[in-house]
Amino acid sequence: MNGPDHWMMVCPLSEVKEGRPVGVDVQGRKVGVYLERGEIHVLDNICTHAYALMSEGFQEDGYIECPLHGGKFDIRTGKALCPPLERDLTVYPSTVGEGTVYIRIVPVESATD
Numbered sequence: 066m067n068g069p070d071h072w073m074m075v076c077p078l079s080e081v082k083e084g085r086p087v088g089v090d091v092q093g094r095k096v097g098v099y100l101e102r103g104e105i106h107v108l109d110n111i112c113t114h115a116y117a118l119m120s121e122g123f124q125e126d127g128y129i130e131c132p133l134h135g136g137k138f139d140i141r142t143g144k145a146l147c148p149p150l151e152r153d154l155t156v157y158p159s160t161v162g163e164g165t166v167y168i169r170i171v172p173v174e175s176a177t178d
Contacts, residue, residue: 088120113152
């Protein structure tokens with residue numbers, strides 16, 4: 066469990082509300098935690114177009130809108146949905162246990178195995 070691909074605590078589940086994402090730093094990574102239709106999703110929290118915290122954007126109908134230029138990402142897949150976005154957000158495997166949200170950071174070389 067000491068390797069880079071173990072489950073890491075993100076935040077208490079009670080901090081995450083529908084439509085109100087939470088930004089958290091997890092071992093130097095900025096992630097956004099979203100509750101969408103009763104499911105937790107965790108994505109990179111920095112817009113791929115320009116530096117903006119996605120957790121400060123507008124969440125609705127399964128997407129998060131960047132507060133800087135209005136680009137939208139799908140919360141479940143991280144897919145960039147419109148200009149000016151050209152790259153998707155990274156989505157992290159997540160789970161909830163004992164009232165806490167956890168993510169798993171997968172090394173790049175393991176993700177393609």
